[in-house]
Amino acid sequence: MSGEEEENAAELKIGDEFLKAKCLMNCEVSLILEHKFEQLQQVSEDPMNQVSQVFEKSLQYVKRFSRYKNPDAVRQVREILSRHQLTEFELCVLGNLCPETVEEAVAMIPSVKTKGRAHNDAAIQKMLDDLSLVKRFE
Amino acid sequence: MFLKVQLPWNVMIPAENMDAKGLMLKRAILIQLLDAFASKKATNELGYYLAVTTLDKIGEGKIREHTGEVMFPVVFSGITFKIFKGEILHGVVHKVLKHGVFLRCGPIENVYLSYAKMPDYKYVPGENGIFMSEKMSRIQVESTVRFVVIAIKWMEAEREFQALASLEGDYLGPISEGGDVGPMSEE
Numbered sequence: 001m002s003g004e005e006e007e008n009a010a011e012l013k014i015g016d017e018f019l020k021a022k023c024l025m026n027c028e029v030s031l032i033l034e035h036k037f038e039q040l041q042q043v044s045e046d047p048m049n050q051v052s053q054v055f056e057k058s059l060q061y062v063k064r065f066s067r068y069k070n071p072d073a074v075r076q077v078r079e080i081l082s083r084h085q086l087t088e089f090e091l092c093v094l095g096n097l098c099p100e101t102v103e104e105a106v107a108m109i110p111s112v113k114t115k116g117r118a119h120n121d122a123a124i125q126k127m128l129d130d131l132s133l134v135k136r137f138e
Numbered sequence: 139m140f141l142k143v144q145l146p147w148n149v150m151i152p153a154e155n156m157d158a159k160g161l162m163l164k165r166a167i168l169i170q171l172l173d174a175f176a177s178k179k180a181t182n183e184l185g186y187y188l189a190v191t192t193l194d195k196i197g198e199g200k201i202r203e204h205t206g207e208v209m210f211p212v213v214f215s216g217i218t219f220k221i222f223k224g225e226i227l228h229g230v231v232h233k234v235l236k237h238g239v240f241l242r243c244g245p246i247e248n249v250y251l252s253y254a255k256m257p258d259y260k261y262v263p264g265e266n267g268i269f270m271s272e273k274m275s276r277i278q279v280e281s282t283v284r285f286v287v288i289a290i291k292w293m294e295a296e297r298e299f300q301a302l303a304s305l306e307g308d309y310l311g312p313i314s315e316g317g318d319v320g321p322m323s324e325e
Contacts, residue, residue: 007222007223007224008223008224009222009223009224009225009226009287010224010225010226010286011224013224014222014224018139018141018220018222021141021142021143022141022142023139023140023141023142024140024141024142024217025140026140028140029140029188029217032189032191032217033188033189033217036189051176052176052177052179052187053245054176054179054180054186054187054188054219054245055176055188055189057242057244057245057247058140058186058188058219058244058245061230061242061243061244061245062140062244064230064282065228089139092139092140093139093225093226096227096228097226097228097284099309103308104308104309107307107308107309108226108309
């Protein structure tokens, strides 16, 4: 990363390696970790003892902060967000924080309003509407 | 933010675990990798190591001269959790002190939100102290709070991150109050 001082996720200054890295939404991590945990349960009497603290805390966290639980809904959410020329980082911030209004969405990812990016309020509103539909039919 | 990463690693297999049957060897490599991964806990670069998702490639083994172990270079995919300055996140309050609160956020145990960074909230002492705003919004143990990260510190000795949080910004603050008060429910 170029200069620790300059890191600022709000402006998408998070280092190239992370901008290109694939980010995961809480609901996606929840599906993966829960699946891993179920696998462990099948081979171990005391699966909680088999996992690291990092795993355990993360699992608790993503279970609490996943808005979408069903795998189909999770897939649809990524699909909807992917239509909007967002970076991986922005996509996951929106999927995690679930803003309800355009103003709130922009406050969560101020980087979408930077120069040269084509996000208008109507497009963001459409995206939020599509997301709330997914939630309603989950 | 949770990240999907692909990493190279060297796995050491003791000679006695070498087996002519390929499947057993692959299993031994995987077990070693999972052990090493879990004990690594975190790195400054990639954050906390959560889970290995797939073992993508096993290279040619090389025998180590002095120990007789065989070293296999492998490539695997996994999930990590890294916190970024400027990132907005949800956390859960687990400790309330006079001068601020500590939040838990994913595997990070110590995200500190100082009273100086939540000027709308005042400390209300009591058996279980809380922070409360003029609009009666509360921050207490088990509250869910949306905050922005203003600083991060990597603690090499503990292999842990600590972070400083702030509520100065739009749409930041408690989103559910926790405890036994408040009609607000969580998503």
